[in-house]
Amino acid sequence: MGTAERREREKLRRRTDIVDAAENVFFSKGFENSTMDDVASEAELSKGTLYLYFKSKEELYLEIVHRATKILSGLFLEAVKNKTTGLEKTKAIGEGFIKFNKEYPNYHNAFLYHQTKQYDEKLSADLESSVFGVKRQSMEIFVDAIKSGIKDGSIRETLDPVKTAVLLWGETTGILMLIKFKGKLLRQNLNLSEEELISYFFEFTYQALKTN
Amino acid sequence: MGTAERREREKLRRRTDIVDAAENVFFSKGFENSTMDDVASEAELSKGTLYLYFKSKEELYLEIVHRATKILSGLFLEAVKNKTTGLEKTKAIGEGFIKFNKEYPNYHNAFLYHQTKQYDEKLSADLESSVFGVKRQSMEIFVDAIKSGIKDGSIRETLDPVKTAVLLWGETTGILMLIKFKGKLLRQNLNLSEEELISYFFEFTYQALKTN
DNA sequence: TCAAATAAATGACCGTTAGTCATAAAAAAG
DNA sequence: CTTTTTTATGACTAACGGTCATTTATTTGA
Numbered sequence: 191m192g193t194a195e196r197r198e199r200e201k202l203r204r205r206t207d208i209v210d211a212a213e214n215v216f217f218s219k220g221f222e223n224s225t226m227d228d229v230a231s232e233a234e235l236s237k238g239t240l241y242l243y244f245k246s247k248e249e250l251y252l253e254i255v256h257r258a259t260k261i262l263s264g265l266f267l268e269a270v271k272n273k274t275t276g277l278e279k280t281k282a283i284g285e286g287f288i289k290f291n292k293e294y295p296n297y298h299n300a301f302l303y304h305q306t307k308q309y310d311e312k313l314s315a316d317l318e319s320s321v322f323g324v325k326r327q328s329m330e331i332f333v334d335a336i337k338s339g340i341k342d343g344s345i346r347e348t349l350d351p352v353k354t355a356v357l358l359w360g361e362t363t364g365i366l367m368l369i370k371f372k373g374k375l376l377r378q379n380l381n382l383s384e385e386e387l388i389s390y391f392f393e394f395t396y397q398a399l400k401t402n
Numbered sequence: 403m404g405t406a407e408r409r410e411r412e413k414l415r416r417r418t419d420i421v422d423a424a425e426n427v428f429f430s431k432g433f434e435n436s437t438m439d440d441v442a443s444e445a446e447l448s449k450g451t452l453y454l455y456f457k458s459k460e461e462l463y464l465e466i467v468h469r470a471t472k473i474l475s476g477l478f479l480e481a482v483k484n485k486t487t488g489l490e491k492t493k494a495i496g497e498g499f500i501k502f503n504k505e506y507p508n509y510h511n512a513f514l515y516h517q518t519k520q521y522d523e524k525l526s527a528d529l530e531s532s533v534f535g536v537k538r539q540s541m542e543i544f545v546d547a548i549k550s551g552i553k554d555g556s557i558r559e560t561l562d563p564v565k566t567a568v569l570l571w572g573e574t575t576g577i578l579m580l581i582k583f584k585g586k587l588l589r590q591n592l593n594l595s596e597e598e599l600i601s602y603f604f605e606f607t608y609q610a611l612k613t614n
Numbered sequence: 615t616c617a618a619a620t621a622a623a624t625g626a627c628c629g630t631t632a633g634t635c636a637t638a639a640a641a642a643a644g
Numbered sequence: 645c646t647t648t649t650t651t652a653t654g655a656c657t658a659a660c661g662g663t664c665a666t667t668t669a670t671t672t673g674a
Contacts, residue, residue: 193642197650204651225631236653238634247632305583306518322587352592353602357577360599364576365569371517375534380564387572390565398610405671409621416622437660448624450663459661 205243208233209257212250217296221251221303252321255304258297259324262290266331276339277400280358283332284392287362302367329355345399358395365391417455420445421469424462429508433463433515464533467516470509471536474502478543488551489612492570495544496604499574514579541567557611570607577603 211233215224226247230237244250269286273279291298304321332355339345369376369384376382423445427436438459442449456462481498485491503510516533544567551557581588581596588594 197641201651226633227631237632238654239652241633242651303518306515306579307583322591326591349606350602353594353599354606356580356588356592356594356599357603357606360577360580360603361573362576364574364579365572367518367576367579368568368572371519376568379534379538380568382565382568387565387568390562391569391572394561394566394569394610398606402614409670413622438662439660449661450625451623453662454622 201243208235208240208243209250209253213254213257213296216251216254216300221300251300252304254297254300256321256324258294258301258304259321259328261294261297262286262301263324263328263331265290266328270331270335275344276335276337276342277344277396279335280332280339280345280399281392281396283335284358284362284395287366288388291366298366299370302363302370305363329359332359339399343401346401349399354399361391361395413455420447420452420455421462421465425466425469425508428463428466428512433512463512464516466509466512468533468536470506470513470516471533471540473506473509474498474513475536475540475543477502478540482543482547487556488547488549488554489556489608491547492544492551492557492611493604493608495547496570496574496607499578500600503578510578511582514575514582517575541571544571551611555613558613561611566611573603573607 208229212224212229215228215232219228226237226240229250230240233240240250244253265286266283269282269289270279273282290301333351336345336349336351336354340347340349340351365387369387373384376387377384420441424436424441427440427444431440438449438452441462442452445452452462456465477498478495481494481501482491485494502513545563548557548561548563548566552559552561552563577599581599585596588599589596
């Protein structure tokens, strides 16, 4: 009989519901300020039940990061479509990053926060590595764009695709973090707006990538 | 009589001792895993006393970031000395960043962690702004280097000194963070070492800055 | 030198929160 | 309908940041 399968589905469904609840709570109050009781109440469950589905508050959080990572990966794929040269693709990926920041600010915050954490080796190795798996996908899209740019002559052929992708990933994250955490100071003290900095970054990087 | 002055000195001395103790504890166990009781015991004081000198655990931490920032600023000054062209100065500042990372890893960690936090507006406005003051100094050294490079013709004249300094600051932080938090994954999954990535970053950036 | 006044230090205590576990309710199996 | 298994509960614990009434040490003024 299909009882077992149904139960499996229901279990998964409950898991998803809990993550949804956690998302609502974390996104509205911030991760640090949210309590597991908040999440339990939002999910209309008791706190104990949460721990039947997740090992810790952190694992719940990682699940959200997983969602974020999948969204970003999707944005990358979409960005690359309909672009001709590799350079254009690469630029589009950068714009995908910005779109992520603009259209999914909560997921992006979760994602940034995650990048500044190292997790317990053993504890959540599975989830962490599955997150990394999706990130790897995004990275591959990135690497492919650069490779194709080198092939079609739009990107300098002295560049190394993998290194460049990692580099741009790190740089972009750095800039977006700077904006997120110190954006106000930049505006007030240096009279530099978010948009200016981003477009300057794009221009600077574009020049460094393109063939002369 | 000089009693008041002496007491003032002693108070300051105690403050310093507490920060020293906090440093030992935070650096060895990590900020999150350290308790105020740990710090108190390291400082050979009771916990209550800590709160006579610092408003919170976070303020204690900010004090360490302040030290870190001063060190970085000093490294920048030292780096710029004896360099002739602005481009060389700029590169030397980048190397100063790396030196900070290599020679003062604990301070650098504190510094990075700080960059990913936004603090209570009111609570520690004084200290936060004094930290920002020192950072501003570093930033000025950076901006001056780029300006001089534009003047002496070693750096592309289409670049904006302030924007470029902010940009490079953000990029460098991004790369160092990537290495710190995901360095192991980069090595294992992409076979990319820390040193390779850094030198690639330098080369890439150098090309983007220099006049053709 | 000593008592009053002031400053510095203490540690028991409080409120909060992540995580646990014995118990109960619900569902499935036979 | 009874037994077994699964799922859910919420009172409880341990740990920690921060507070405050009380104690201890130091300074002041006569």
